[in-house]
Amino acid sequence: MDQSYFLLPLLIDGQSSSGNNIDVYLRPLIDELQSLFVDGVETYDADKGETFTMRAALMWTINDFPAYGMLSGYSVHGYKACPYCHADTSSTWLPFSKKICYFGHRRMLEEDHPYRDDAVHFDGTTEHRKAPVPLSGKDILAQWNVYGNITFGKVKEKQERPQGWNKKSVFFELPYWKTNTVRHNPDVMHIKKGVSENILNLLLCKDGKSKDNLQARRDLQHFNIRKELHPVPKAGFSGSFNKKIKTVKGKIDGLKSHDHHVIMQHLLPLSLRTSLPGSVGLVINELCTFFRELCAKNVNDKELEKLEKAIPLILCKLERIFPPSFFDIIIYLIVHLAKEARLAGPVQYRWMYPIERYLLTLKNYIRNRNWPEGSIMEGCLLEEVTTFCSRYLDENIETKLNRPVSIHDGKYGKPTYTKMGLTFINDIHRFIILNSICLEEVREIHKDELREEHPNWNVERLEKHHHDNFCSWFINYVQDPKVELTLDKDLRCLSKYPSREVAYYNGFGVSGYKFEIKEIEESRTTQNSGIAAIGTEGIIYYGYLDRILGIRYPGRAKLIYLFKCVWYHTKTGHGKWRETYRTWKDEYGLTSVNTNLFEFEDEPYIFPEQAFQVYYSKCLKHPEWSVVSRWKPKNTYDVPQFVDVDKEDNAETDSDDDGLRLLQASISIDPNESQVEHEVSWVRNDFEHEIIVDIPTTSKESVKRKR
Structure with a gap:
C-alpha cells in the first residue's frame, strides 16, 4: 500500500463529522463505482498495444470503529454495538462504573468446554448459547425490505428502522456488495x-x-x-x-x-x-x-x-x-x-497505518489554514503531476519511484586495512572453501573419492579426513586441464591463499538487516550487533557481531565477506530458571541466554547470508542473563513455495526461517488445559x-x- 498509488476521490469539508449524512457526499463516488463495474472504462494496454474494457469492484472499506458505523449504517454504540454479533451481542450495564461491558466470550468456545458450566469464576451464570452468526449482505437487505431508507439531513420526526441500524448503507447500491463476505474491516x-x-x-x-x-x-x-x-x-x-x-x-x-x-x-x-x-x-x-x-x-x-x-x-x-x-x-x-x-x-493490507500516514501527508499540504481543503487539493494535484512526469525521466535521475532503499545489501562505510599473520589467513581460507555453497559439488567429489579408496571408513573418520586434507586436494584438483576448462574462474581463484591484507568494516547490510559491530554500540542506545544462526542440526546459536571482514583472493574481482562472531553457550533448559542453564526458554516462550558464558572460540566465522538479527534485553531477576527477541526486516517477505495440489495437505515446505520462529512464543491449544x-x-x-x-x-x- 504505497502512497504513490493512492487516490483522493472525495474530500468532505467542515469541522464536524458528517455522521449518517456521509452517504450524501458518497453519492458521486458510488455512481462512478457502479459505472466502473457495469459499463467499464476503455483502457490502453501499453504491452499489447491495444485497448480493452477495464472493470473494477470495491473489495471493502478500511476505517476505524466510529467510521465503521457511519459507512455500514450499523449503530456501534449501546448494548448491541458489535456488528458481527448484532442482536446477539452479550452486554450488561455496570451501575457503579456507569458504562456498558461486553461479556459472553464463552459462547465462542466448544459446546462441551468446561468453562461453559463454570459459574463461579465468571459472571455467576452458566453459558449454553451457541456462537452468534454474522449477518450476510442478503440478511441485512432482508431486514431493510420492511422499512424504507431514512431521510438524510435535519429531520425532526422519528424514523423507523430495524433494530441496531441507523441507515441502509449506500454501498448496497453496488450490484455486488450484498455478496461480499467482508464489507467493512475492523x-x-x-x-x-x-x-x-x-x-x-x-x-x-x-x-x-x-x-x-x-x-x-x-x-x-x-x-x-x-x-x-x-x-x-x-x-x-x-x-x-x-x-x-x-x-x-x-x-x-x-x-x-x-x-x-x-x-x-x-x-x-x-x-x-x-x-x-x-x-x-x-x-x-x-x-x-x-x-x-x-x-x-x-x-x-x-x-x-x-x-x-x-x-x-x-x-x-x-x-x-x-x-x-x-x-x-x-x-x-x-x-x-x-x-x-x-x-x-x-x-497489513487492511489496517489504518498506511491511511494514517497518508492523512499526515495531506495535512502537510496545508499552507493556508483559512482554506485547508483547497490547499490539500492543490497539493494532491501537484503530487500526481510530478509523479506522472517522473515515470518518463531517465532511470539515472533519482525520483520517488527509484529512490534507493534505506538499508541496502553490502558494506557500510570506509574500511580499515590490517596485514594479518599466516595462521589467521590459513584459518580463514579453510573456513571459506569448506563452507562456501559454490564449492559444494567439488566437496562431494572429494568425499566420493575417499569412499572409493576407503570403503570401510565410517562417517566420522571420512569427515575428519575430508576436513584436514580438502585444501591440498583442491589445489591439485583445479590444476587438472579437464577441470580447468569446466570450472568457473572465480572458483579456481579460491584454490589459492587469500591476500594477507584484510579489510575491516563497521557495518554490513544483508537480507533487510543492518549489522554493526559491537564496539561502536557502546555510546548508542540502539542494538545492531545481536546475531543468530541456525546450525546443521537445527540448533540456534546466539551471539554478537565482533568483526566484519573483507577477504580478497588474487584474480577475483569481488571480496568475500565474513562475520566474526562471539557465541554464547548453547546448553538449553526449559521451564523454571536454574543456574546450570546456559540458554533458557521459560514458560512464557521467551528465550534467554547467559551473556557471561561463551563457546566455539575456534569457530567464530559465518557468511552474512547465514545471519539473522536479534536484540537482547536485560533480565531484571538475573542481571547476567538477557532475553532474545527477533524482529522482521522491513519490506521483506517469506514467499511460500508452490505445492502440488495432488500432494497431501500436510506437506511441509523447507524454510531457513522456521527455526527462528522458536524465538517467539506461539499459541498452543490443549483441550485438557482448562479443567479449572x-x-x-x-x-x-x-x-x-x-x-x-x-x-x-x-x-x-x-x-x-x-x-
Missing part, C-alpha cells in the same frame, strides 16, 4: 491500541483511566462475584505498580498507535515475567502472542484457524482475572479478528499493597486509605 491498529491502553492503564493504576478502581469493585459486589475483591474494609486490594515504573508519577503518556503496536508485540511480554504473578502474566502473554501471530507478514489458514479457536479461550481467562469494566467494545471485537483474517487475508486448573485472581501477594475501603460519603469521590 481496524486492527486501533483495536490493538485500545487493548494496549486498557492493559497499561490497569497495570499502572493510572488515575482516571484504570479499569480497576472502587467503582469496579462495587460492580463485582453488585453481581456477587469474586468476593475476595469486594470493597469491604480490610478485604481485597488493588496493587499499585507505580513503584515499579521509573517514570514521573508512574505514568506513560503520549504513546501513538505504533508505540502500542511495539509494546503489545515485543515489550510487554518481556516485562510480564518480573512484574506479575504467573497466573496473570501468562494470560496477557497469550493475548500479546495472538496479536503477534495475527499481524505476521505471512500466515496460512491453519494458523489462523488455530488463532480463531484460541482467542475465545484467552478472553475467557481474562474474564476470570480482570473486572467487568475492563471489557469494553474494543476488547469484545478481538474475538472476530482471526475470522476476518481468514476471509480477507493479512492485516487453579484459582486465578487479580489479588497481588508479592509486595505491600493498598486496601480499597468503601466508606459512604457525601462526595462523589472514592475514598482510598493505605494500611
Whole structure:
C-alpha cells in the first residue's frame, strides 16, 4: 500500500463529522463505482498495444470503529454495538462504573468446554448459547425490505428502522456488495491500541483511566462475584505498580498507535515475567502472542484457524482475572479478528497505518489554514503531476519511484586495512572453501573419492579426513586441464591463499538487516550487533557481531565477506530458571541466554547470508542473563513455495526461517488445559499493597486509605 498509488476521490469539508449524512457526499463516488463495474472504462494496454474494457469492484472499506458505523449504517454504540454479533451481542450495564461491558466470550468456545458450566469464576451464570452468526449482505437487505431508507439531513420526526441500524448503507447500491463476505474491516491498529491502553492503564493504576478502581469493585459486589475483591474494609486490594515504573508519577503518556503496536508485540511480554504473578502474566502473554501471530507478514489458514479457536479461550481467562469494566467494545471485537483474517487475508493490507500516514501527508499540504481543503487539493494535484512526469525521466535521475532503499545489501562505510599473520589467513581460507555453497559439488567429489579408496571408513573418520586434507586436494584438483576448462574462474581463484591484507568494516547490510559491530554500540542506545544462526542440526546459536571482514583472493574481482562472531553457550533448559542453564526458554516462550558464558572460540566465522538479527534485553531477576527477541526486516517477505495440489495437505515446505520462529512464543491449544486448573485472581501477594475501603460519603469521590 504505497502512497504513490493512492487516490483522493472525495474530500468532505467542515469541522464536524458528517455522521449518517456521509452517504450524501458518497453519492458521486458510488455512481462512478457502479459505472466502473457495469459499463467499464476503455483502457490502453501499453504491452499489447491495444485497448480493452477495464472493470473494477470495491473489495471493502478500511476505517476505524466510529467510521465503521457511519459507512455500514450499523449503530456501534449501546448494548448491541458489535456488528458481527448484532442482536446477539452479550452486554450488561455496570451501575457503579456507569458504562456498558461486553461479556459472553464463552459462547465462542466448544459446546462441551468446561468453562461453559463454570459459574463461579465468571459472571455467576452458566453459558449454553451457541456462537452468534454474522449477518450476510442478503440478511441485512432482508431486514431493510420492511422499512424504507431514512431521510438524510435535519429531520425532526422519528424514523423507523430495524433494530441496531441507523441507515441502509449506500454501498448496497453496488450490484455486488450484498455478496461480499467482508464489507467493512475492523481496524486492527486501533483495536490493538485500545487493548494496549486498557492493559497499561490497569497495570499502572493510572488515575482516571484504570479499569480497576472502587467503582469496579462495587460492580463485582453488585453481581456477587469474586468476593475476595469486594470493597469491604480490610478485604481485597488493588496493587499499585507505580513503584515499579521509573517514570514521573508512574505514568506513560503520549504513546501513538505504533508505540502500542511495539509494546503489545515485543515489550510487554518481556516485562510480564518480573512484574506479575504467573497466573496473570501468562494470560496477557497469550493475548500479546495472538496479536503477534495475527499481524505476521505471512500466515496460512491453519494458523489462523488455530488463532480463531484460541482467542475465545484467552478472553475467557481474562474474564476470570480482570473486572467487568475492563471489557469494553474494543476488547469484545478481538474475538472476530482471526475470522476476518481468514476471509480477507493479512492485516497489513487492511489496517489504518498506511491511511494514517497518508492523512499526515495531506495535512502537510496545508499552507493556508483559512482554506485547508483547497490547499490539500492543490497539493494532491501537484503530487500526481510530478509523479506522472517522473515515470518518463531517465532511470539515472533519482525520483520517488527509484529512490534507493534505506538499508541496502553490502558494506557500510570506509574500511580499515590490517596485514594479518599466516595462521589467521590459513584459518580463514579453510573456513571459506569448506563452507562456501559454490564449492559444494567439488566437496562431494572429494568425499566420493575417499569412499572409493576407503570403503570401510565410517562417517566420522571420512569427515575428519575430508576436513584436514580438502585444501591440498583442491589445489591439485583445479590444476587438472579437464577441470580447468569446466570450472568457473572465480572458483579456481579460491584454490589459492587469500591476500594477507584484510579489510575491516563497521557495518554490513544483508537480507533487510543492518549489522554493526559491537564496539561502536557502546555510546548508542540502539542494538545492531545481536546475531543468530541456525546450525546443521537445527540448533540456534546466539551471539554478537565482533568483526566484519573483507577477504580478497588474487584474480577475483569481488571480496568475500565474513562475520566474526562471539557465541554464547548453547546448553538449553526449559521451564523454571536454574543456574546450570546456559540458554533458557521459560514458560512464557521467551528465550534467554547467559551473556557471561561463551563457546566455539575456534569457530567464530559465518557468511552474512547465514545471519539473522536479534536484540537482547536485560533480565531484571538475573542481571547476567538477557532475553532474545527477533524482529522482521522491513519490506521483506517469506514467499511460500508452490505445492502440488495432488500432494497431501500436510506437506511441509523447507524454510531457513522456521527455526527462528522458536524465538517467539506461539499459541498452543490443549483441550485438557482448562479443567479449572487453579484459582486465578487479580489479588497481588508479592509486595505491600493498598486496601480499597468503601466508606459512604457525601462526595462523589472514592475514598482510598493505605494500611
